[in-house]
Amino acid sequence: MAPSLIRACRSLALSTWLLSFCFVHLLCLDFTVAEKEEWYTAFVNITYLDPVTSEVRTEKTECGRYGEHSPKREARGLVLVPTLPQDRQACDPSVRFPPASPNTAWVALVAAGNCTFREKIHNVETHNASAVVIYNVGSSGANDTITMPHPGTGDVVAIMIPEHKGREILALLEQHIVVTLHITIGTRNLQKYVSRTSVVFVSISFIVLMIISLAWLVFYYIQRFRYANARDRNQRRLGDAAKKAISKLQVRTIKKGDKETESDFDNCAVCIEGYKPNDVVRILPCRHVFHKHCVDPWLQDHRTCPMCKMNILKALGIPLNADCSDDVPPDYETSVGGPPTNAISGASEITVNESSVVLDPTGRAIGLQQLHPDAETEPEAGGESHIIASRGSDGASGP
Numbered sequence: 583m584a585p586s587l588i589r590a591c592r593s594l595a596l597s598t599w600l601l602s603f604c605f606v607h608l609l610c611l612d613f614t615v616a617e618k619e620e621w622y623t624a625f626v627n628i629t630y631l632d633p634v635t636s637e638v639r640t641e642k643t644e645c646g647r648y649g650e651h652s653p654k655r656e657a658r659g660l661v662l663v664p665t666l667p668q669d670r671q672a673c674d675p676s677v678r679f680p681p682a683s684p685n686t687a688w689v690a691l692v693a694a695g696n697c698t699f700r701e702k703i704h705n706v707e708t709h710n711a712s713a714v715v716i717y718n719v720g721s722s723g724a725n726d727t728i729t730m731p732h733p734g735t736g737d738v739v740a741i742m743i744p745e746h747k748g749r750e751i752l753a754l755l756e757q758h759i760v761v762t763l764h765i766t767i768g769t770r771n772l773q774k775y776v777s778r779t780s781v782v783f784v785s786i787s788f789i790v791l792m793i794i795s796l797a798w799l800v801f802y803y804i805q806r807f808r809y810a811n812a813r814d815r816n817q818r819r820l821g822d823a824a825k826k827a828i829s830k831l832q833v834r835t836i837k838k839g840d841k842e843t844e845s846d847f848d849n850c851a852v853c854i855e856g857y858k859p860n861d862v863v864r865i866l867p868c869r870h871v872f873h874k875h876c877v878d879p880w881l882q883d884h885r886t887c888p889m890c891k892m893n894i895l896k897a898l899g900i901p902l903n904a905d906c907s908d909d910v911p912p913d914y915e916t917s918v919g920g921p922p923t924n925a926i927s928g929a930s931e932i933t934v935n936e937s938s939v940v941l942d943p944t945g946r947a948i949g950l951q952q953l954h955p956d957a958e959t960e961p962e963a964g965g966e967s968h969i970i971a972s973r974g975s976d977g978a979s980g981p
Contacts, residue, residue, distance in 0.1 A: 621729040622648045623768030624741045626715075628661075630754055630761045644768045645747050646715070649699065649730040649740040657713035657739040658764040659687030663755055672705050673697035679709055687712040689763045691751060693719045694742070700732040703740050713739040713765055717748020741765060824885045827894045828878060832865040842871060851889050852876035867897040 624646030632639050648654055662679045664670055669677045672692040682688045690706040694716050706714045718727055727742045754761050836842050842857040849856050850863075850873045857863065862874040870889050877888065886893055894900075 619729065619773045621650070621771050621773070622654050623771065624648055625766040625768050626741075626743060626747065627764040627766070628751060628761055629764070630759050633757070633759060643747070645725065645727075646741040646743045646765065646768070647727040647729060648767075649703075649732050649735075649742070651732050651735060652730075652740040653737055654767055655739060656764070656766050657687075657689065658762070659689045659712050661691050661715075661751060661755060661761040661763045662688050662711075663691045663752060671696045672702045675705050675708075677705050679711075689713045689715055689765075691715050691717070691748065691755070693717060693748070695719050698732070699730040699740070700735060703732050703735040703738060707736060707738045711738065713741070713763075715748070715763065715765075716740070716742050717752075718742055718745050719748075721745055739765060820885065821882060823895055823900050824882050827885070827898050827900050828864075828881050830898055831867075831894070833874060834863050834865065836861040836863060850876055852880060866892070866894065868892045 623644050625642060625644050626646045627640065627642040629638060629640045631637070660682060662682065664672055665678045665680060670693045672690070673696045679688075679690065688711055690709070690711045690713070692702055692706065692714065699716065702716060703714050716730065721727075721744065725744045725746075727744060730740060730742055732740060751761055751763070836857050836859055838859040840857075840859075841847055842861075842863065843859060845856075847857065848871075851870070852872055853876045855873075857871075857873075863871050864874045864877050865871050866877075866887050868887050868890050870887055872888065880888055881894060885895055
């Protein structure tokens, strides 16, 4: 896959991830603010005559909680419970309470359970109670209360108190002690929470976001792995092509009296040292000379002349694989339609062995000794040496 396509896919995946994250974050904030509960506590003040000491005792605690649809106002009166023990939950519409004076306000004390809060409050409201106090039966904590939903119950005040407080008042009533209860408004509370639907939605969105992120990471690293493998494969193929090209280059051994040993001859451009007798040199197609042990590693890695940057693969007509086309230009011969020419002089080049001849641009045959009278070729692995001649490279030309 092309690097530009990989970058485009990576940018698209990253943008999708960021947009999804912002969207989920905004939804979480919206649900958190929208789902909230406002409720009020209630002060419960009970007053009764202690039968032992004959003293009036008063107990005031902030243990109650107003119902969701209850008016938030004060209420007071005598505390009454249903006459029959089986009606303590006030679920029967015909529930009865002890009689009270016509002008006396009273408060009903009933237990939670077996029916809805709305039914309890409606059944008590028909008896003209000024308030309904429901104690939370079966709660896990000693002071547990909830905000009771009871729509359509009118103006009757309804609160919930903990179970232990309700049983305490009930015990006093069972002893035929007159108990007066006064309800006052307590503290306003605002509780924010996330509903179950919101939690499910946010969880699904988070999972989708993680799947997108994981898919992007997998795609990115797969493409990166494939690109690295393709690059390594191309490097290996280029290295093999470079070895093949190096094996076709001319190799000479410098002898005493050769022009390379003269003081005015250029030094090896790799090691910056002059040539001495018995030094093995390699001659590139561009006619530049280097020590063999100096230039071979360079050619293996770069495949170009250290001085003029001529590509030896193009100069020698080494075919390249299609996978290498991104790193190395197409073969010169296939692009021009003829044999490769010297990059420096433009003359035709033909690789020959010791018994071969080469042609100069005018088409005249020139022997090897005429080109290089002092040159002695060393046999290669295949038993032949290669000499590449070009016009004007060493001063020898035909008559």
